[in-house]
Amino acid sequence: KAGVTQTPRYLIKTRGQQVTLSCSPISGHRSVSWYQQTPGQGLQFLFEYFSETQRNKGNFPGRFSGRQFSNSRSEMNVSTLELGDSALYLCASSSGLAGVREQFFGPGTRLTVL
Amino acid sequence: GQNIDQPTEMTATEGAIVQINCTYQTSGFNGLFWYQQHAGEAPTFLSYNVLDGLEEKGRFSSFLSRSKGYSYLLLKELQMKDSASYLCAAPHGSGNTGKLIFGQGTTLQVKP
Numbered sequence A: 001k002a003g004v005t006q007t008p009r010y011l012i013k014t015r016g017q018q019v020t021l022s023c024s025p026i027s028g029h030r031s032v033s034w035y036q037q038t039p040g041q042g043l044q045f046l047f048e049y050f051s052e053t054q055r056n057k058g059n060f061p062g063r064f065s066g067r068q069f070s071n072s073r074s075e076m077n078v079s080t081l082e083l084g085d086s087a088l089y090l091c092a093s094s095s096g097l098a099g100v101r102e103q104f105f106g107p108g109t110r111l112t113v114l
Numbered sequence B: 001g002q003n004i005d006q007p008t009e010m011t012a013t014e015g016a017i018v019q020i021n022c023t024y025q026t027s028g029f030n031g032l033f034w035y036q037q038h039a040g041e042a043p044t045f046l047s048y049n050v051l052d053g054l055e056e057k058g059r060f061s062s063f064l065s066r067s068k069g070y071s072y073l074l075l076k077e078l079q080m081k082d083s084a085s086y087l088c089a090a091p092h093g094s095g096n097t098g099k100l101i102f103g104q105g106t107t108l109q110v111k112p
Helices: none
Strands: A005-007 A010-013 A019-024 A031-038 A042-050 A053-057 A064-068 A074-078 A087-094 A109-113 B003-005 B009-013 B018-025 B032-037 B044-049 B053-057 B060-065 B070-075 B084-091 B100-102 B106-111
Touching: A005 A087, A010 A019, A019 A087, A019 A109, A031 A074, A031 B100, A042 A064, A042 A074, A042 B084, A042 B100, A074 A087, B003 B084, B009 B018, B018 B032, B018 B084, B018 B106, B032 B060, B032 B070, B044 B053, B044 B060, B044 B070, B070 B084
Parallel strands: A010 A109, B009 B106
Antiparallel strands: A005 A019, A019 A074, A031 A042, A031 A087, A042 A053, A064 A074, A087 A109, B003 B018, B018 B070, B032 B044, B032 B084, B053 B060, B060 B070, B084 B100, B084 B106
16 A cells, blocks of 8 residues: 655745645545744644545644645645745544544655745 | 653663653543654553553563553663654544644663
């Protein structure tokens, strides 16, 4: 079974630009969660999508948005990039069905904002 | 709200045993996860405890005490490859949720 894939793996942008990151979950998984990881803040939850609907949301500004497609693939978008957005962005997939389920993480996208 | 605390760094010797502690405060309890993350890699699942007690899985064991809001990860027969960050995480809220609240992570350095 293929794991979670994320593209691109590395990205360099400048302040003010926008960026779109992609995540393909494990086949059959319907839940995709996104996290931001920085040395200072650790892993912080951005949002979760399940069956094309946002099911949970973290405490990030509206510049951070996401969506999920009918095949469960998910994208997150960050507009008007700031230097502080430099981080490793991880997505995790799970079945999303009844009860809490283990999340499987992708390799992440390393975003650098200059 | 939810809060998860764990030590920032630990050092141990190859072949030894190390215990990484995690204390948590959650609004509602839905179990506790432990993940391992090597530098530059994605977190990988180690364990999930929802009932009190010790669960053993090879060299790794995880313990949970719900009344004390406390968990620990026990690593036996340490190997150099166990040098990594260990993350304690709790699901937020109840029911179906893909939102995990993570501690800051404990960086474990295994020395020869």
